[in-house]
Amino acid sequence: MPFPPANTSLSGGLSRRNFLRAAAASSALAGLPFVTESHLAHAAIPKFAPSDQGIHIDANENPMGPSEGARQAIAAMIPRGGRYLFDKEAGLSELFAHQQGLDPEMVVAYAGSSEPLHLTVLAFCSANRPLVVADPTYEAPTWAAQAAQAPILKVPLADPKGAATHDMKAMRMASKTPGVIYICNPNNPTGTTTPFAEIEETIDQLPEGSVALVDEAYIHFTEMPSCIGLVKQGKNVLVLRTFSKLYGMAGIRMGFLVGRPDLLQKVTPLGGQNPLPITAVAAAKASLLDPELVPTRRKIMASLREENIGFLRSHGYAVTPSVSNCFMLNVRRPGGQVQAALAKKEIYIGRVWPAWPDSVRITVGTDSEMAAFRKAFLEVMPTDTAGLEPAPLHPRLRRTPFSHLS
Numbered sequence: 001m002p003f004p005p006a007n008t009s010l011s012g013g014l015s016r017r018n019f020l021r022a023a024a025a026s027s028a029l030a031g032l033p034f035v036t037e038s039h040l041a042h043a044a045i046p047k048f049a050p051s052d053q054g055i056h057i058d059a060n061e062n063p064m065g066p067s068e069g070a071r072q073a074i075a076a077m078i079p080r081g082g083r084y085l086f087d088k089e090a091g092l093s094e095l096f097a098h099q100q101g102l103d104p105e106m107v108v109a110y111a112g113s114s115e116p117l118h119l120t121v122l123a124f125c126s127a128n129r130p131l132v133v134a135d136p137t138y139e140a141p142t143w144a145a146q147a148a149q150a151p152i153l154k155v156p157l158a159d160p161k162g163a164a165t166h167d168m169k170a171m172r173m174a175s176k177t178p179g180v181i182y183i184c185n186p187n188n189p190t191g192t193t194t195p196f197a198e199i200e201e202t203i204d205q206l207p208e209g210s211v212a213l214v215d216e217a218y219i220h221f222t223e224m225p226s227c228i229g230l231v232k233q234g235k236n237v238l239v240l241r242t243f244s245k246l247y248g249m250a251g252i253r254m255g256f257l258v259g260r261p262d263l264l265q266k267v268t269p270l271g272g273q274n275p276l277p278i279t280a281v282a283a284a285k286a287s288l289l290d291p292e293l294v295p296t297r298r299k300i301m302a303s304l305r306e307e308n309i310g311f312l313r314s315h316g317y318a319v320t321p322s323v324s325n326c327f328m329l330n331v332r333r334p335g336g337q338v339q340a341a342l343a344k345k346e347i348y349i350g351r352v353w354p355a356w357p358d359s360v361r362i363t364v365g366t367d368s369e370m371a372a373f374r375k376a377f378l379e380v381m382p383t384d385t386a387g388l389e390p391a392p393l394h395p396r397l398r399r400t401p402f403s404h405l406s
């Protein structure tokens, strides 16, 4: 498919200035809930737990934090913190585009991938353009769909006891006029992958006006092919990337939305004009320029993950075949009870998805965090946890749109 002529740069700072013209449109959306993993993770923990207390394996964070190179880049940037440095922002998108063999017009940087995720759903979904998602999957797009008053069509994962892949055929059939088909690959919370060929087939069959949003937040933990290749071919797909997972920058914030310029132009006027923190831009650049970072951390994660999955399976528990930094663990009882029992020991595990009420998500933490989890898990599981109800939500979260989770 030919690209429309791009008369403005969509990458970096230039695009942000152009999109300021659309400020009125974005202000109309200002009150809509903007949901991230950290909101959802905090809303689901059984009691309010300060981040520096206890063991947090509940939000798919990376305890390794930013790489050494990223830390040095942040420190070196601090003296220039009094300036906006839009050129650095544009330079980051250009570097990523260059590395991926993309036109820079196909990359827009954001402070993390939550914002472009949210905006993409707002841009393409509406009352007669549903959001199609797998179930269970990352819930953030469904919150955006609610804001857009779009129907949400949840399609159970195929082979839930085995590969737990997206059921691409059923997702294609779910609507004749989808706004967005959201594909999280690897999937949060299961850590499982969906074959590239099936995703491509879905994208090729999309009706006019529909897009696939492929969320590759966890792709660095795997060696699977990226859908960025399909963007290059001009297909109806937008790809999300983040520095929050393997790169350990969830608190620093940086991410990309990748797509054909005409698709990006539908998303960018809705928000994202805020200049990016220059420290985060510097850290992201250093991370991209470190050729050892991804393979090294991928290896560390694989080893920790396999050790823990192996341990749980050896004790008779079913675990999803994850290739990521999280997995679902079937605890064979209401997951919230196990979550509450572990929280009493200050071990905070991930939430429960309504579609799989007997499972909890475990994020793979450090060696010592996982050793503490394994010990506590065995202590908690033989006891009868049936009487333990999740505690009510912390008052701060009651004011948020997540209060229904309490």
Ligand code: PLP
Residues within 6 Å of the ligand: 036, 037, 038, 059, 060, 111, 112, 113, 114, 115, 117, 138, 184, 188, 215, 217, 241, 242, 243, 244, 250, 254, 255
């Ligand atoms: N997409 C998925 C699948 C995620 O799990 C997360 C966070 O956990 C995000 C997007 C958003 O991450 P961030 O906004 O930190 O880039």
